[in-house]
Amino acid sequence: MKDKIFKFVLFIGACVILLLTAGVVYALVSQSVGTFSTFGLFHFIFSSDWDAVNDKYGALAFISGTIMTSVLALLFCIPFSLSIALFNGEYFRGKKITTVVSSIVDLLAGIPSIVYGLWGFYVLRPVIVDMGVNAQGFGVLLASLILAIMIIPYASSLSTEFISMVPNELKEAAYSLGATNLEVITTVNLPVASSGIFASYVLAFGRALGETMAVTMLIGNTNNIALSIGDTGNTMASIIANQFGEASGLKLSSLMAIGLLLFLITASINFIAKYIMKLVSR
Structure with a gap:
């Protein structure tokens, strides 16, 4: 009886998630x-117009x-995140320093995006200004740098986990043939874990696509x-984020359409990553 009740509770939980997702889509x-219906799907996607006065809207500039x-x-993320993954998953695997680095990485993952935005605006932006560059004209660069820090x-x-899963037998075989650490990493670790590493970057990319506050504060x-x-x-x-509060009518509908497109893009990327990870686990 307890098993049946537990199974029923799990079933209800799964149904609630499906209903919530269906509600969001609806x-x-x-x-x-x-x-x-006003602009057409393709015209809305490929038009760069955004004129609230004349009620002309397009999503291309934002896409x-x-x-x-x-x-x-x-x-920007790949070289730093891969270095951290190799540091934790191979070179210093099982060492105390790995615990420290992993804790710092977990801490960075838990920082709210608004804090990253404030840091970028009040720390990174002034540094660029001090270098003699007009920070107002480098919105894309500033936003990309902060996004990179957020997804690292x-x-x-994830990359650390996949590198750690590489069988020791393969690495020991390479070492027995006289391979160096670098050769083992480039010929054994990375090729074996490549699919999982790729999936981790796809998930990170999906995380960057939907970021709001940090980008809003820096992109211009x-x-x-x-x-x-x-x-x-x-x-x-x-x-x-900028215009939803004051929107109404066709403008509000256009913002919702942009939200729908963003949802579909992010969901597609996440499905691709999940499929790749599923293939890797076989």
């Missing part, structure tokens, strides 16, 4: 219908800003397509 889709900041953040803990923690919040890291811009999350 809310986004139902509130976005006005925008898609491009989201992709640019997230891709740059991932590029996620990527490094201009509704134009950023053509370089020296431009200002907006992301899908930041435009919603």
Whole structure:
């Protein structure tokens, strides 16, 4: 009887999660219908217009800003997170220093995004100004740097786990043939754990796509397509955060449509990462 009750409770919990997800999707889709019926799906996605006076809205500038900041953040993240993963998962595995580094990484992962935004605005931005650079014109770069710092803990923690899972027999075989630490890492650890490491970066990329407050504080919040890291811009999350409170009518519907697109993009990336991790675990 206890097993049946426990199984029933788990079933109810799973159903609640499904209902919540369905509710989110329904809310986004139902509130976005006005925008898609007015402009059309493809016109809305590929248009860069955002004119509240004339009720012309398009998501291209925000999609491009989201992709640019997230891709740059991932590029900045990879060398640092991979170094931490190799440090914890291979070179100093089981050492006390690994515990210290892991604790710091976990601490960074738990810091609220608004704190990162404040740090970027009041610490990183003045440093750029002191270098003689107009920080107002480097919104994409500033936002990408902060995003990179925010996703490093996620990527490094998952990558550490996959590197630690590499069988010792493979590494010992390489050492017996005279391989150095570097050769074992490049010819054994990284190739064997490559799928898992890739999945960890996909998840980190999905985390960067949906970040809101830190990006909003640094990117410059201009509704134009950023053509370089020296431009200002907006992301899908930041435009919603900035204008949702005052929006109504077609503008509100357009913001909900942007939220729906962001949901679909993030969900697709997470599904890809989960599928890759599932393949790795086999």
